[in-house]
Ligand SMILES: Nc1ncnc2c1ncn2[C@@H]1O[C@H](COP(=O)(O)OP(=O)(O)OP(=O)(O)O)[C@@H](O)[C@H]1O
């Protein structure tokens with residue numbers, strides 16, 4: 001039997017680490033005495049929570065890029081749309097507590113002299129509706145965009161370029177005040193979520209746990225897909241698209257399926273990101289953001305799922321440290337890391353660690369283990 | 384011609400295609416009966432591969448009829464649709480899924496449902512495993528079943544691809560240069576394999592290796608500049624002065 005298992009060793013380790021973080025981080029914040037060595041500040045909890053949402057975003061990119069060869073350079077758009085959907089709910093939650101104390105309209109609309117809520121803001125006062133939009137809006141956009149692009153057989157660099165154009169166009173649109181999403185400033189000054197103050201430690205801990213759960217769920221969904229026969233077809237499309245077509249697989253349907261799922265996951269990541277950082281603005285659509293996501297995946301290890309998550313966390317931890325210390329070198333650092341990893345660790349940090357572990361284990365046991373399909377499938381992305 | 388189409392498996396009539404003004408296929412007509420095996424030969428650039436592109440939906444002809452089973456207009460279907468109708472194809476450059484095992488390559492090729500959600504739910508059945516074992520025996524890759532496609536030699540990739548073709552259980556097999564890169568022994572084995580599966584399937588084989596074509600012992604069609612210049616037994620076409628001039632006598 002060569003069928004890969006849903007939960008291999010790496011997956012179990014990964015899920016265990018998430019579970020440990022989901023318990024330990026809130027405990028260190030809520031239970032440990034402030035001032036003790038174990039205490040974690042609320043700021044750190046939200047920061048780590050943000051990393052987890054980035055990890056989920058990276059996972060969504062790895063699903064399409066690592067397994068199906070679709071290099072999206074516009075996934076930040078789906079993340080931002082999910083974020084805006086959540087941001088709209090948080091704005092409506094403010095209610096009459098805004099600066100202008102308008103019972104319904106968010107401050108920026110009062111400022112623009114609008115007298116009614118635009119139709120596309122309707123329903124966002126309901127949490128469940130906002131949650132639905134968090135997945136539906138990115139999903140629908142991905143479906144329409146993917147349907148057009150994949151049906152016309154746009155692939156490779158051309159596809160990457162039009163995904164960049166997509167996110168860039170959305171950025172320009174969201175910058176406009178009359179779009180009704182707060183323009184330049186975006187959406188901010190959130191007060192609470194489901195009645196819990198966003199400033200309280202318990203809410204922040206809760207959001208961290210929710211992010212961890214979402215990451216675990218996203219990981220399991222991805223594993224379910226990539227270990228199914230559909231996952232094998234995706235890899236087949238990545239490696240030899242024409243061969244897959246002539247075997248009777250309608251390649252565009254498969255691409256559309258994963259692209260849409262992936263966009264929905266990115267939307268969920270964005271929705272969890274916004275309450276933890278307290279703002280969403282059009283900058284999230286910037287093409288550079290989307291390119292950064294791809295770098296996280298490449299650094300962590302493309303086509304390994306856990307690698308993408310690891311890459312997102314490592315790169316963003318480095319970003320936090322570096323931008324605090326010497327912000328002007330960050331982009332050079334990021335570029336340098338990307339180049340070095342591409343040259344010396346073509347399978348990313350996790351791929352490199354796995355290979356090193358295998359070598360060590362083999363030397364210890366003094367036995368030769370031939371390369372088999374199960375060890376090669378997920379660790380050898382082509383291209 | 385219509386009567387001819389009625390009993391045919393593959394029917395091409397007056398097919399033409401130009402690329403930037405260059406006529407790669409020029410009024411090509413060719414009919415294959417059900418269960419027939421046919422060898423197609425011709426110099427480089429004669430249009431052999433392009434003809435297969437047209438039959439399998441990769442390229443749409445500018446003019447002409449391309450019918451399958453006497454009635455289905457293949458120019459109205461896409462590659463995946465034509466594959467599902469029952470036309471399988473081996474590429475000139477052997478193409479297998481390099482990061483899948485030999486066994487998984489066959490599994491993915493097996494005839495079956497191809498819809499996204501069917502495939503998402505699919506689990507390997509005992510019947511599928513049995514069929515894979517059979518195919519592995521047939522193509523002689525049983526000892527390498529767990530190796531990756533990438534680790535196979537050139538000739539073995541050719542066989543794996545032929546195996547994948549058989550796994551599809553197509554009505555028509557289009558096989559582009561199966562013996563390229565094979566040793567003489569492998570070439571003879573391949574000819575034997577094709578002879579064994581002939582009859583149940585309609586097979587078109589493109590090959591430059593004349594010993595191989597001779598070993599197949601079937602009707603030969605000679606293509607030149609996108610059109611058929613001779614057709615008949617190997618001895619018949621070998622004696623044709625035009626064939627000697629454009630191809631054999633080089
Ligand atoms: N998509 C295409 N675009 C432009 N030219 C093409 C295309 N496909 C085929 N051709 C041209 O059509 C001609 C026929 O090519 P084809 O590959 O069918 O030849 P062939 O008979 O298979 O030759 P060989 O024996 O070398 O494989 C060649 O001159 C080729 O360059």
Ligand SMILES: [Mg+2]
Pocket residue numbers: 431432433475559
């Ligand atoms: Mg050719």
